[in-house]
Amino acid sequence: MTTPKHFLMLPNYFLADLPPEATLSPAMITAACEALRRNREKYLAPRKLEDIVQLLCEVAGGWLEPDNKYRRLALDSFRSAGLPAQLAGDPLAPAGAAPGAPGPGFSAATVARGLDDFFRRFTPENFQALLAQDLGDAAAATRVAVAEPSGHPPQAARHFWHGPQLLVHVAAGNIPNPALMSLTLGLLTRSAQFMKCASGASLLPRLFAHSLYEADHKLGACLELAEWRGGNEAVEAAVFAGADCVTATGSDAVLAAIRARVPSHVRFLGYGQRVSFGYVAREALSDEAVAELVARLADDVVAWDQNGCLSPHVIYVEERGAVESDRFAQLLAVELMNREAAEPRGPISMEESAAIASRRSIYETLAVHRGDVKIWQSQNSTAWTVVFEHEGRFHFSPLNRFIFVKPVPDLAAVFPGVDELKGKISTVAVAARPERLKDVAAQLARWGVTRICPPGQMQNPPLTWRHDGRPALGDLVTWTDFEFEPQINTDDHR
Amino acid sequence: MAENQPVNKHRMNKALSSFAARLRLAMARQAHHLDFDVLALQLYALQFQLNPAYGKICAARGLTPGTVEDWTQIPFVPAKAFKELEFSSIPPDERTAVFHSSGTLEQKPSRHFHCAESLALYEASLWPWFAANCRLPLAAPGCAEPGCQLLILAPPPEQAPHSSLVHMFETVRQNLGAAGWRSGRSVFCGRLESHGAWGLDFESVLALLKPDLPSPIPLPQLILGTAFSFVHLLDFLAENQLRLKLPRGSRVMETGGYKNRSRFLPKAELHALITQQLGVGRENILCEYGMSELSSQAYESDVQAPGSRLQPRAFRFPPWARGQIISPETGREVADGETGLIRIFDLANVYSVAAIQTEDLGIRRGDGFELIGRAQRAEPRGCSLMTA
Numbered sequence: 029m030t031t032p033k034h035f036l037m038l039p040n041y042f043l044a045d046l047p048p049e050a051t052l053s054p055a056m057i058t059a060a061c062e063a064l065r066r067n068r069e070k071y072l073a074p075r076k077l078e079d080i081v082q083l084l085c086e087v088a089g090g091w092l093e094p095d096n097k098y099r100r101l102a103l104d105s106f107r108s109a110g111l112p113a114q115l116a117g118d119p120l121a122p123a124g125a126a127p128g129a130p131g132p133g134f135s136a137a138t139v140a141r142g143l144d145d146f147f148r149r150f151t152p153e154n155f156q157a158l159l160a161q162d163l164g165d166a167a168a169a170t171r172v173a174v175a176e177p178s179g180h181p182p183q184a185a186r187h188f189w190h191g192p193q194l195l196v197h198v199a200a201g202n203i204p205n206p207a208l209m210s211l212t213l214g215l216l217t218r219s220a221q222f223m224k225c226a227s228g229a230s231l232l233p234r235l236f237a238h239s240l241y242e243a244d245h246k247l248g249a250c251l252e253l254a255e256w257r258g259g260n261e262a263v264e265a266a267v268f269a270g271a272d273c274v275t276a277t278g279s280d281a282v283l284a285a286i287r288a289r290v291p292s293h294v295r296f297l298g299y300g301q302r303v304s305f306g307y308v309a310r311e312a313l314s315d316e317a318v319a320e321l322v323a324r325l326a327d328d329v330v331a332w333d334q335n336g337c338l339s340p341h342v343i344y345v346e347e348r349g350a351v352e353s354d355r356f357a358q359l360l361a362v363e364l365m366n367r368e369a370a371e372p373r374g375p376i377s378m379e380e381s382a383a384i385a386s387r388r389s390i391y392e393t394l395a396v397h398r399g400d401v402k403i404w405q406s407q408n409s410t411a412w413t414v415v416f417e418h419e420g421r422f423h424f425s426p427l428n429r430f431i432f433v434k435p436v437p438d439l440a441a442v443f444p445g446v447d448e449l450k451g452k453i454s455t456v457a458v459a460a461r462p463e464r465l466k467d468v469a470a471q472l473a474r475w476g477v478t479r480i481c482p483p484g485q486m487q488n489p490p491l492t493w494r495h496d497g498r499p500a501l502g503d504l505v506t507w508t509d510f511e512f513e514p515q516i517n518t519d520d521h522r
Numbered sequence: 523m524a525e526n527q528p529v530n531k532h533r534m535n536k537a538l539s540s541f542a543a544r545l546r547l548a549m550a551r552q553a554h555h556l557d558f559d560v561l562a563l564q565l566y567a568l569q570f571q572l573n574p575a576y577g578k579i580c581a582a583r584g585l586t587p588g589t590v591e592d593w594t595q596i597p598f599v600p601a602k603a604f605k606e607l608e609f610s611s612i613p614p615d616e617r618t619a620v621f622h623s624s625g626t627l628e629q630k631p632s633r634h635f636h637c638a639e640s641l642a643l644y645e646a647s648l649w650p651w652f653a654a655n656c657r658l659p660l661a662a663p664g665c666a667e668p669g670c671q672l673l674i675l676a677p678p679p680e681q682a683p684h685s686s687l688v689h690m691f692e693t694v695r696q697n698l699g700a701a702g703w704r705s706g707r708s709v710f711c712g713r714l715e716s717h718g719a720w721g722l723d724f725e726s727v728l729a730l731l732k733p734d735l736p737s738p739i740p741l742p743q744l745i746l747g748t749a750f751s752f753v754h755l756l757d758f759l760a761e762n763q764l765r766l767k768l769p770r771g772s773r774v775m776e777t778g779g780y781k782n783r784s785r786f787l788p789k790a791e792l793h794a795l796i797t798q799q800l801g802v803g804r805e806n807i808l809c810e811y812g813m814s815e816l817s818s819q820a821y822e823s824d825v826q827a828p829g830s831r832l833q834p835r836a837f838r839f840p841p842w843a844r845g846q847i848i849s850p851e852t853g854r855e856v857a858d859g860e861t862g863l864i865r866i867f868d869l870a871n872v873y874s875v876a877a878i879q880t881e882d883l884g885i886r887r888g889d890g891f892e893l894i895g896r897a898q899r900a901e902p903r904g905c906s907l908m909t910a
Contacts (some may be wrong), residue, residue, distance in 0.1 A: 378850070378861050378883060385850030385863060386881040389600040396582040397575065397607060408852050 041241060043254035044230045052256055054266035060252050061222060061270030065194055068220035071246035080215050080247075081155045087243050088150030091143060091236075098235045099143065103136040105231055106374070134333060134374035141371065142332050145488040146205045150212075158491040159216070162502035163189060188508040191217020192272035192295070195504065198258070198286055199233065200277040201226025203332040205487075206299075207233040209500075210275060211240075211251065217504045220250045222267055230255040258282065261289070268294065273504060275299070297503055299495055302454035304486060305422065306343035307442065309460035309468065313349025313356060321459050322356070324484030326363040328457060329412075331487035333373050334427040338455045338479075338486045341425040342432040344442050353435035354402060357416040361404030364412035364429060373411045373429050383426040384410040391415045420445035439471055454496065455479040457486050537568055538611060542639055542872045546646045549842060549870075556841050561869055562593035565876055572611045576875050594846065594855070598865055598877035601815040604632035609875045612637045621686035621814040624781060634686065634814050640873040644686075644817045645693045647870035651840040652694060655808055655821035656773055659703060660742040663770045669703045670773075673730050675747025675755060677720055678710035686814040687777060691746050698744075712751065719783055722754050731766055731800075742771035745800075749776050749792060750784035756795045757784075767801035774802045777810040778893065811837050811893055815878050817870035818843035820890070836890030843868040847886040848879070861885050861894065 039045075043052060043060065090096045134142075195214045199207035207223065211233065214221040225233050234253055241248025256263060264286075268274060273295040276286045283298040290296045306325055313321070328340050343360075345353040376384075388410075394401040400418040412429040422445050423432050436442055446453060456477050460468050469480045478497035479489065494500065541564065548556045567587040570577045580586060580597045590596055599609060601623075610617070612635050619641060622631035636644070652658075659668030674691045682688040691710070709730060715721040731743065747755070752774075759765070774796055780786050787795070793807050812819035820837040839845055846855050847862040856862040864884045867877050884891035 381850040382863050382881065382883055385853075386600065386602070386879075389598075389879055390602050390606075393579060393599055393603040394606060396579045410851055 039238075039241075041248070042234060042237060042252060044225060044234050052254060052260075052263050054262045057254075057263055057266035058270060060254075061194060061267065064220035064222060064250060064252055065270075067246070067249040068193060068218070072215075072218045072220065072250045075218060075247075077159070077216065077218075080218070081152055083240075083244055083247065084155070084212060084215065085150050085152055087236075087239050088147040090239060090243075091147045098239045099140075102143065102232055102235050103139055106134050106139045107136040133376065135372045137371040138330070138333060138374060141330075142203070142205060142487070145331075146208065149488075149491050154491045155216075158501060161492050162499045163505065186510050186512070188510060189505040190508075191219040191505050193220060194271050194273075195219035195221045196267050196271040196274045197221065197223040198274065198276035198278070199223055199225050199229070201229030203336045203487075204229065204232035205332075206277055206336075208236050210277075211236060213501050213504060215240075215247070216501060219273075219504070221252070222271070223251075223253045224258075224264070224267065225253055225255040227255060227257045259285075264289065273297065275504075297498075302337035302452055302496065303422075303424070303449060304338050304340050304453065304455040304457075305446070306340045306457040306483060306486075307439065307459070307468065307472075308343060308345045308349075308356070308483075309458070309464055310346040310349035311461045311464065312459035313345070313351040313353075315350055318351045318356065318359060321483060322359045322363050324482070325457070325459075326360060326367055327484040328486040329360075329364060329429055329431050330367050330371060330373075333376075334425065334429055334431070336487055338489065339427070340431065340457065340486060341427075342422055342434055344420075344434050344436045347435045347437055353433065354416050357402065357414050357433035358404060360431070360433065361412070361414040364414065364431075365406065368406060368411045368429075376410070376428050380426065380428055381410050384413060384428060384430055387415075387426050387430065388413055391417070422446045422449060439468055443475055450476050453477050455481060455486050455489075457481055457483045459483050538572065538872055539639060541565060541568060542643050545842065545869055545872065546643060549646045549650060549840075558841065558844065558869070559593050561842075562596065562867060562876065563587070563590065565869060565872065566590060566593075566596045568872075569611065569875060573609060573875060575607045575609050593844075593867055596867065596877045598879040599875050600879045600881075601632065601813060602881065604634060604815050605630045608633065608635070610635040611873045612640065619689075620684060621689070622684040623814050624685065624687070624779070631684075632814055634874055637873065640817070641689075643870050643872055644689070647818045647840065647842065648690050648693055649697050651819060651821065652690075652775075653697075655823040656744070656775065657823075659701070660744060660771050660773065662739045662741055665739055667703075668701070669741050670698070670744045670771075671707070671730065671741045672698055672709075673727065673743055673745045674710045674712065675722060675727070675745065675751035676710060676712040677714045678712075681712075681714040682720075687748070687812065690812070690819075694746065712747075720748070720751065722751060722758070724755075724758050727755060727758075728764075731768065732764070740769040742773070743768045744773050744775075745802075746775045747777070748783075749778050749787070749789075750780045752776050752792060752796060753780075753784040753787055756792075756799050759799050765799055765801075771806075772800075772802050773806045773808060774800065775808040775810055777812060778895070809837070809893075811882075813878075813880065815871075815874070816843075816866060816868050817872075818866075818868045820845060822890075822893070836887040836892055837884070838890040839866070839868075842870055845884070845891055847884050847891055856886055858886050858888065864891060864893075 043056070091099050093099065191214070195217070197207070197210045197214070199210065207225065211221060211223065223233055230253060237248065237251050237253050240251065268290045271290070271294050274286070274290050275297040276283055277299040280300050283300050287296050287298060306328065308321065325340075325343060331339065334340070345356050347353055349356075351359075388403065388405055391401060391403045394417075395403050402416040403413065405413045410428070414431055414433060416433045418435060420434060420436055420441055425432060453476065456472050456479070458465060458468050458472070458480055459482070472480055479493065481489070545561070570580050570587050576599060579599060583597050585595060585597045603609070604623070616637050617635045618638060619636040621634045621636065660670040661668045672695055674695065676682065676685070676688050676691055679688050679692045707730065709726055711723050711726045711730070712720050713723055776792065776796075778789070789809070793804055796802055796807055797804060809822040810819050811822070818840055820839045820843075822835055822837045837845070844867050846865045846867070847860065848854065848865050849856050849860075849862045861883055864880045864882045865878070866880065869876060871878070883894040885894065
């Protein structure tokens with residue numbers, strides 16, 4: 029076990045920084061929540077939104093620098109000897125995590141790419157677009173220079189908004205970006221925040237929180253992160269009791285369990301299980317364009333090793349393109365093989381590995397008997413797998429770079445196969461010429477898909493992304509409608 | 523399907539029959555010295571030739587009887603592929619039984635086809651290894667005459683004709699009867715519920731376990747059932763505040779697997795409850811590992827193979843079947859103490875495929891394995907739906 033030296037320079041600041049032997053008590057949590065509320069009142073509530081945006085952009089800019097302390101810590105911890113950080117006896121191993129608790133293991137290259145994609149979105153323009161989209165002209169009144177979306181002059185704005193005083197997040201552990209985004213949104217609503225990290229997955233949220241704390245101690249004083257194995261009812265009750273709003277990400281069962289324990293006056297925002305797929309129209313399968321298309325879809329499979337809700341399980345490919353669907357699958361396999369050299373898949377658990385091996389052996393067997401089933405796979409590892417089959421039904425991938433390619437005659441043929449997943453599909457990456465793209469998107473939207481994006485962008489939604497079709501920032505705030513006689517001077521509102 | 527028709531029915535019958543007959547003889551002799559390697563290669567040559575769906579897979583892998591030198595190189599098929607393909611050397615018109623994989627949620631079950639001869643082999647395989655691991659015969663304390671009362675926590679054969687497990691229980695029942703032991707009423711106390719799941723007839727169970735008029739020298743009980751049936755029984759006993767003390771020498775055999783038919787109990791907890799509520803100690807609880815695609819079973823018990831050094835408690839197959847623990851990453855056998863997928867070579871699968879790859883994880887322990895269970899992601903990493 030080696031301790032990265034630069035980590036020792038980090039202060040022991042958050043509950044998640046405590047050594048593993050420390051146990052959290054409800055009283056500690058209640059005290060932390062009270063401190064958070066006080067700090068928010070003093071340091072965050074009066075803060076100008078534009079200053080918060082600026083700070084976020086500066087911190088994000090730091091994370092994009094190769095020598096940034098936090099970035100290096102993040103990458104180093106994933107670099108250890110081909111084992112997930114917490115299994116390799118990493119010094120950042122989470123407090124209170126059960127030994128061998130499943131946690132994300134990614135290669136440093138995968139983490140680097142994921143962090144770059146994420147933090148590059150942090151620009152003043154992108155934040156302004158988000159504020160304008162979710163808060164409209166009220167955001168303009170906060171003096172962030174946004175366009176006037178509604179045409180109202182600022183002095184005619186008729187609403188006030190405020191965020192939760194204490195916002196509690198129950199974060200999932202599959203990939204880190206959603207937790208980072210949750211913290212970001214909470215800062216924009218000037219909320220004190222308490223994040224319960226998934227066991228084995230607190231590292232990146234902690235590093236992000238430390239980077240904010242370093243940039244602005246007062247703002248950092250409005251954040252708390254802790255890690256425990258979900259289901260610690262006494263501790264969780266203390267957190268929920270202190271909250272004005274709780275967000276939770278996880279399986280439907282986990283969300284239902286949390287929802288039942290959040291007091292009824294507390295707003296609950298649950299982000300449940302979703303799956304995603306790709307759709308390739310035949311005109312996108314030209315000889316000239318196919319290499320670029322394959323590279324982009326490989327980006328989607330490789331990003332966070334396919335572990336997010338926005339990662340594709342299946343790519344539907346229209347038949348009779350210049351490049352046939354099985355050839356496309358083969359090209360994708362070659363691309364995944366090449367990616368493995370540059371950006372290897374992270375270590376996975378025995379269960380995940382066994383799930384891939386089991387799935388492979390079925391398709392290997394079927395491939396011998398059926399001309400319409402083909403499989404390409406890495407040798408002596410489960411690093412990547414492409415299965416091609418003429419079975420339109422959506423199949424869940426065992427993930428970790430295992431992708432199904434399914435030929436279909438047209439988009440209409442996709443819908444029966446995903447029917448059982450209505451309301452559970454998040455993202456569809458569509459490759460089509462502009463003239464057809466709009467029509468395909470309209471059909472997908474009508475069916476109930478909540479996000480349509482270009483290939484290569486599945487795991488990289490913009491800040492304005494409406495999570496599961498809901499405004500992620502807008503859902504946090506509470507409005508005060510202000511109806512006034514025209515002669516009243518409203519210049520002074522915030 | 524034409525490709526599933528045996529090439530030459532008569533020759534097949536003869537060659538496979540003769541192999542099956544030799545094997546049955548060896549089983550009956552409890553043959554620990556049986557030449558597994560030679561038999562495995564002989565059987566492979568037959569199955570390559572006479573089991574078309576399997577032969578095609580072997581040919582595609584470039585592993586023909588001429589090139590395979592060792593039983594570990596013999597191509598396997600995944601147990602789950604029995605859902606998709608007909609791995610059978612028995613012509614369709616000679617198939618008299620088919621065993622399906624269990625699980626009420628299975629839309630498309632595995633199909634393991636049988637004929638009279640293959641069933642005879644199944645029965646010949648299961649009985650001696652069961653008897654050895656159960657340390658039969660049982661006898662009441664101080665009683666020289668062997669005897670026991672059999673209680674089966676599963677539906678009777680006529681209600682579950684496609685269950686290889688029920689067929690096994692029925693075979694055990696018949697063999698116990700044939701042995702001419704003193705026996706009580708042997709009863710299948712399970713029943714098929716309207717939705718297809720297995721339930722228990724608690725009244726019959728209680729009548730057997732807690733008779734109104736206990737005999738002065740009660741017969742030991744031999745209770746066979748799935749883990750979920752035992753959970754049903756234990757829950758029933760707990761609800762009714764009943765705590766039994768079965769006669770000394772009683773045995774319990776549980777076969778793992780819950781298939782969402784009851785709440786899940788870790789094995790140690792299940793066994794502790796059996797001890798607590800039925801009064802049967804750990805040393806008399808036997809675990810079985812089997813599946814519809816196999817004809818032999820592994821047991822975890824205190825029984826040791828004769829002549830072997832004392833081994834830790836682990837699942838072991840009879841001499842005519844072998845388990846291997848395979849790394850899912852490399853496809854190679856793991857070292858002792860390491861985890862991987864369980865692969866089984868079962869010589870008794872003469873008429874289907876001997877080399878079966880399961881989706882169960884196990885830890886290699888000496889000549890046996892410790893069962894971890896089905897390879898699935900208990901809690902998916904994050905928010906993906908991993909139900910399929």
